[in-house]
Amino acid sequence: MSNLSPPFTEETALAKVRAAEDAWNSRDPQRVALAYSENSEWRNRGQFLQGRDAIREFLTTKWNHELDYRLTKSLWSFTENRIAVRFQYEYHNEAGQWFRAYGNELWEFDDNGLMRRREASINDRPIQESERKFDWPAPGPRPAEEPGIPAIQ
Template sequence: MTSTPLVPPFTREIAVAKVRMAEDAWNSRDPNRVALAYTEDSHWRNRAEIFQGRDAIRAFLHRKWDKELDYRLVKELWAFGENRIAVRFQYEWHDDAGQWYRAYGNENWEFAENGLMRRREASINDRPIATEDRRFFWSAPGPRPQDHPGLINAPI
């Protein structure tokens, strides 16, 4: 990690740390923990849903993780600027019938001066996969182990 405050303007080190912190929080599947990374009035677009504010974020995450069971996520820095970060990600989950999916996505993040995210725009596609095609097997909920590969060389 970094000893530098995780606020803009971002260096590569800060951007990588922000991405990993976000990944770890989302892998906790704790809507309250995740929501604290966003400003009170944060604007979100997630797939076709558009909403604003921490209460809406918490409600969205509760719905998400009630549907997306055994969720495991890997995020990776794609690009960064002064107060913006772009990431790509993949996550796996199954529905209540046992069908596994891999979600592929990209996010654009914009941060306030205090380091909280004030805007998140996510484009995501789900693809059904066979159980034997899964890639993410660490204990969940919980963070991805440090020695687990990222996405740089992951097949599409």
């Protein structure tokens, strides 16, 4: 993702969001962590992380517990080096209970296009498997024909 560096235009901000979505849908902690600066700072719900190693460890744990994870992101707004995103993802736990998570992220990038700060607020809602919206083959990117986040929930 680092080839998309600030200052952002609408086109590059959209591309940055889609690149992030595709990376997270790979469920590869190493791949995802490379999009963040070495000393990146995170707030994820009530957790605070710093650095790529902590991010990689967090993601490894996350995807060991959030099974069949599928994510979609949508650009909310952007400035020169910041992007705001809303997202939804679905997963199930080891007991088979499905969830849809709703959230917002604030991203800040360094001059090389690496994310140096990420703040995420996320709420999980239990759903029935029959309520799932994201069922493309995973791991892997959301197919272009999949609509992503509907305008109104």
